Amino acid sequence: MTEELITVLVVEDEVIIRMDISSALEAAGFRVLEAGNADEAITILHQSPDIQVLFTDIDMPGSMDGLKLAAAVRDRWPPIKIIITSGHRHMTDASLPVQGRFFRKPYQPVHIIKTVRELVLD
Amino acid sequence: MDGHNHGELDWVLVLAPYRKDAAFIELLLVEHGMNVRVCAKTDDLGEMLSQSPGVILATHESLTNETIDAVANHLSGQPNWSDLPIFLLLDRRAPQARIRAELEKRWPQARQMFFQRPVVSLELVSGIQSALLARLRQREVRDSFEREKELRFELNHRVKNILASVTSIFRMTRRGxxxxxxxxxxxxxxxxxxxxxxxxxxxxxxxxxxxxxxxxxxxxxxxxxxxxxxxxxxxxxxxxxxxxxxxxxxxxxxxxxxxxxxxxxxxxxxxxxxxxxxxxxxxxxxxxxxxxxxxxxxxxxxxxxxxxxxxxxxxxxxxxxxxxxxxxxxxxxxxxxxxxxxxxxx
Incomplete structure (x- = not known):
């Protein structure tokens, strides 16, 4: 564990998709925390002050979707950088309701890895 | 006036402005178990048509330009599966051939059935009953179209999910x-x-x-x-x-x-x-x-x-x-x- 290990919170309800991106991010050298919905993500955010990047799907069951989660993170943990993905919604970086980056599903893990680095080292 | 809850395509819209025609027709059809709504004012016609009558029954006297236009407008908005039957009651002395020709032109999408007054109740009732049954079949066809559309969306959604899962399984298997x-x-x-x-x-x-x-x-x-x-x-x-x-x-x-x-x-x-x-x-x-x-x-x-x-x-x-x-x-x-x-x- 080094000081500069980047911590990413991955929020995705599809287990296989979540494992895939999480293991890709780990293989790239990041520390990864996983949540299956927005409520779990909020709990983890409270417990882990070292999270630097949120990577969340929009379309999830539960009280909050990924966009609401992103808005909550912007308001309550403003230093955290935000990456959003969806297979159903057609959005762009500019049309996101929060400052962040958008990727349509299916995305390539290498693009997410590159973006995490860009956002944190920016 | 209208205390019943009508569904779609299972009721008869009656256009019969002369004297007590509407009341007689309504009584006759209700006696035979049909749902009936009478349009008393031409102003209400558009609204009533929008609630999808199964059959329209119109007397000779109701065929004003305004009414014909409103029905024509309704017919032009009908989906492919819909085949709206219109029963027309004409007087013996009316210029029947001219009315028929005119309505064929104005309502090309409707199935028109002409009866000469005074009508034989048995003929009118059985005609309308049979038309209503045909409408219920059309409603089933519509529902199955809609169901098919939903299924195609659901199928697309599932195929996308499966392909995404397979891609992820492949990538993870490769990593290991x-x-x-x-x-x-x-x-x-x-x-x-x-x-x-x-x-x-x-x-x-x-x-x-x-x-x-x-x-x-x-x-x-x-x-x-x-x-x-x-x-x-x-x-x-x-x-x-x-x-x-x-x-x-x-x-x-x-x-x-x-x-x-x-x-x-x-x-x-x-x-x-x-x-x-x-x-x-x-x-x-x-x-x-x-x-x-x-x-x-x-x-x-x-x-x-x-x-x-x-x-x-x-x-x-x-x-x-x-x-x-x-x-x-x-x-x-x-x-x-x-x-x-x-x-x-x-």
């Missing part, structure tokens, strides 16, 4: 594989498990699958030898498609691990798969996978795909994390959670 052969074998196995559970769900109607069926189809390929290697015990349970699929993939990981390192890697090894449901007010399903008689088990140095998948997937389905124990006597995986999380709601 040392050789192309290992990648091929592992990937084929995982895809095969997904295909088998898909077939099992399809055979049971598409939304549910039997827990025992999932266990049997996963273990069957390995039960061929004469020694009884598996002890499978538990009550009959029907799982949701999601829970069944996840469980099948988890059992596949467990069984392949057992073949490589565990109880199925020796001739003496045995495996118990046991599940039970508690009798508490909110029943708990507990499921155990217990290996014994295999080589001594060591905790692996790194968490592989299988263990990681089992932990995440079972936690997502059961709402509780499974306990995976690398007991030297044999691997154990135990998970429990509310039965309501894994069985269909109803």
């Amino acid at each position: 594989a040392d050789t192309i052969d290992a990648l091929t074998t592992d990937f084929e196995g995982r895809l095969g498990a997904l295909a088998n559970v898909h077939s099992a769900v399809f055979e049971q109607g598409g939304d549910t699958v039997a827990l025992r069926g999932i266990v049997d189809l996963t273990l069957k390929p390995y039960s061929a030898d004469t020694t009884k290697r598996f002890r499978i015990e538990g009550p009959e349970l029907t799982l949701t498609r999601e829970a069944g699929t996840t469980l099948a993939l988890c059992l596949h990981e467990l069984v392949t691990n057992a073949i490589k390192y565990g109880a199925l890697s020796t001739v003496t090894g045995r495996i118990s798969v046991i599940w039970e449901v508690s009798t508490s007010k909110q029943p708990i399903l507990k499921l155990e996978w217990i290996e014994m008689g295999g080589p001594p088990v060591k905790e692996p140095s790194r968490t592989g795909y299988g263990t990681r998948y089992i932990r995440s997937a079972l936690a997502a389905v059961f709402g509780e994390r499974p306990v995976v124990t690398f007991d030297p006597k044999g691997l154990r995986c135990v998970v429990s959670g509310p039965l309501s999380n894994v069985v269909p709601k109803n």
Whole structure:
């Protein structure tokens, strides 16, 4: 564990998709925390002050979707950088309701890895 | 005036402004069990047409330009499946041929039926009843079109999800594989498990699958030898498609691990798969996978795909994390959670 290990919170309800991106991010050298919905993500955010990047799907069951989660993170943990993905919604970086980056599903893990680095080292 | 709740296409709209014509017609049709609404004011016609009458009955006197236009407008907005019957009651002295020609032109999409007044009740009633039956058939056709549209959307959604899952399974299998052969074998196995559970769900109607069926189809390929290697015990349970699929993939990981390192890697090894449901007010399903008689088990140095998948997937389905124990006597995986999380709601 080094000081500069980047911590990413991955929020995705599809287990296989979540494992895939999480293991890709780990293989790239990041520390990864996983949540299956927005409520779990909020709990983890409270417990882990070292999270630097949120990577969340929009379309999830539960009280909050990924966009609401992103808005909550912007308001309550403003230093955290935000990456959003969806297979159903057609959005762009500019049309996101929060400052962040958008990727349509299916995305390539290498693009997410590159973006995490860009956002944190920016 | 109108206290009834009418559905779509199952009622008769009556346009009969002269004297008591509307009341007589309404009485006649209601006596024969039909739903009737009378349009008393031309101003209301547009609104009433928008509520989808099954049949229109119009007398000669109702055929003003305004009415003909309103009906023409309604007809032009009709979908393909809709064939609106219009019954027209004409006077004997009316210029029948001219009216027919005019209406053919103005209402080309309607099926028009002309009766000469005074009408024979039997003819009019049976004609309208038969037209209403035809309308109900059209409504069924419409519903099946809509159902088909929904199914196509659902199918698209599921195909996309499956392809995304397969892509992810491939990428993860590749990350964990040392050789192309290992990648091929592992990937084929995982895809095969997904295909088998898909077939099992399809055979049971598409939304549910039997827990025992999932266990049997996963273990069957390995039960061929004469020694009884598996002890499978538990009550009959029907799982949701999601829970069944996840469980099948988890059992596949467990069984392949057992073949490589565990109880199925020796001739003496045995495996118990046991599940039970508690009798508490909110029943708990507990499921155990217990290996014994295999080589001594060591905790692996790194968490592989299988263990990681089992932990995440079972936690997502059961709402509780499974306990995976690398007991030297044999691997154990135990998970429990509310039965309501894994069985269909109803």
